[in-house]
Amino acid sequence: MSVTVVIVDDHDVIRVGVRESLDAGIDVVGEARDVESAIAEVRAKAPQVVILDVHLPGGTGGGALDVLAEILHRPGAPRVLALSVSDAADDVVATVRAGARGYVTKSISGPDLSDAVRRVAGGDAVFSPRLAGFVLDAFGAAGGEVAAADEDLDKLTEREQEVMRLIARGYTYREVAEKLFISIKTVETHVGKVLHKLQLSNRHELAHWAAQRRIV
CATH class of the missing domain: 1.10.10.10 (Winged helix-like DNA-binding domain superfamily/Winged helix DNA-binding domain)
Structure with a gap:
């Protein structure tokens, strides 16, 4: 079963690259280049997953945070996978706090991105390996100690x-x-x-x- 996706990025070449990197089981139903068009496209196309650039023009200046605030409170809201050049802890934590289910960097390969989209669609939280520590630290993880016997x-x-x-x-x-x-x-x-x-x-x-x- 295919996963429907809207790609949001203000650079045409990135949107094209992402679309061509996704495998045949992922159906790109729409694209957007700024906050306003992203919100409109998601509402119109109702995708299962939004691949969302973190730094977008438009809105109140919050970029992806503006988009997340508008699309996630509605019934049937999509799951969001952030895709960014930034691996800064502040960007990662803010985006996850706002409701994104995953955050990967633009150095990710096509097969790994396709896998991330499917996992997010299925309810998993997905992060590029180096970013997982930021999220765990921010949400109170026990700094590398095992919380319980495993x-x-x-x-x-x-x-x-x-x-x-x-x-x-x-x-x-x-x-x-x-x-x-x-x-x-x-x-x-x-x-x-x-x-x-x-x-x-x-x-x-x-x-x-x-x-x-x-x-x-």
């Missing part, structure tokens, strides 16, 4: 947990290797074991798993 976490060795936390925060394999003074190959081995033990498919699922448990 059977899945107990499956991992101490070293695997170290690697898992760094990968979930968005570190590359090379950065993890340098930080833990191990080889990249060893990092790859640990990540493979972590994914197998937790029955996850990739690092994005791992980041979501860790964020849900407040352990990144």
